[in-house]
Amino acid sequence: MMGTTRREMVGVTAVAVASMAFAREHPMVKIERIELFPMRYPMKGYFKFFTGPHGGDGRAAIIIKMTAGDGTVGWGQSVPIAKWSYETLETATIALRDYFAPALIGHDPVDISGAHKIMDKAIAPGFSTGMPITRAGIDIALHDLVGRLKGLSLSEMWGRPSSERIELSWTVNVKSLDDIETVMGEGSKQGYRNFNIKVGPDPVFDVELARRVRKNAPDCFLWADANGGYTPEKALEAAPKLADVGVDILEAPLRPNRISGYQALKKQGALPILMDEGVVVPEDLEEFIKLGMLDGIAAKPSRCGGLTSNKRQIELCLENGLMWVGSGLTDPDISLAATLGLYGAFGLQKPAALNGDQFLSADVLKKRIRIEDGFTYVPKGAGLGVEVDEAKVVELMKRSGGDKMLRGMK
Secondary structure (H helix, E strand, O other), X not given: OOOOOHHHHHHHHHHHHHHHHHHHHOOOOOEEEEEEEEEEEOEOOOOHHHOOOOHHHOEEEEEEEEEEOOOXXXXXXXXXXXXXXXXXXXXXXXXXXXXXXXXXXXXXXXXXXXXXXXXXXXXXXXXXXXXXXXXXXXXXXXXXXXXXXXXXXXXXXXXXXXXXXXXXXXXXXXXXXXXXXXXXXXXXXOOOOOEEEEOOOOHHHHHHHHHHHHHHOOOOOEEEEOOOOOOHHHHHHHHHHHHHXXXXXXXXOOOOOOHHXXXXXXXXXXXXXXXXXXXXXXXXXXXXXXXXXOOEEEEOOOOOOOHHHHHHHHHHHHHOOOEEEEEOOOOOHHHHHHHHHHHHHOOOOOOEEOOHHHHEOOOOEOOOOOEEOOEEEOOOOOEOOOOEOHHHHHHHHHHOOHHHHHHHHO
């Protein structure tokens, strides 16, 4: 326990006491039922990942209700994006309904690592974990269920203190440079002081975009995310120019299999290079670190199989002196609550690119997560710290056609 603070020691002791009490009161709790609610959250504004067929219909999500034998309920959420990953609303629903959920019935929810081994057998890994965005919803539901069974928040489950709030970054994703001031103005009116921009594949457009954003917000943390959109040549051209106009970090400049390109960018050293897509399990990150491909990661529990995987990735960054920043997949309420619990437990220092509130216009909670003046507040309470309104869940599922999709899959 060398290096452990008194506050962390108290947290560890509290977890141990709660675990012993839980073992006495719930000796044989098992997962009894897993219910699925596929849906699409209505959206507002322009975001390139939610346009065209399917994407234009709303932000896809599958809400997961996991019930233990004693009646305790945990909630999770899978958030596939067809234009960002190969996982779609349809494939995620099938994977959950026909593979993951049946395999987990009767499993001890407290054994979260065991649940992941079961899911690995249900859908085998390829290069990395199979269906990571889909299974993240199961992992989140497990954490919520265990937290409620034990009466512990996520940070308390991990024996860590938690931040009260997390500063946010406003997403500037524009098709025309003429739209920059309007999009930034919307964020500024809501108290946002930091901005992230979507770049790639055109360095000329991207540099001018970054220059104007920096001019309008000279003191902001400016984060450029290419979502793998550059070629190695274009990325090497863009990085120093983006640095010159005030960009602070460059996320996912290349697809993750362009190993030599990442190595060249890190060697160039124009900007800190953070990886996102492609960092799914901790083993991926361990290998990328050994290969000298990155300066850190953009963390996303919803991308990489859930809290279990992302927590370990953050720990690896801390152990190796690497940067980590907090991001998301335009997470709706339940997935956002899980993300905030993780980032709060690890004291995220940089503004987080969590833009669900910017682009989504519905929620399924009894009380919405507090977001004001450019900050979001970490939910407090057992599990994820939020209360799901099941009537809202069912209504949104029916309104967006999810119930018909479920019937059509039978």
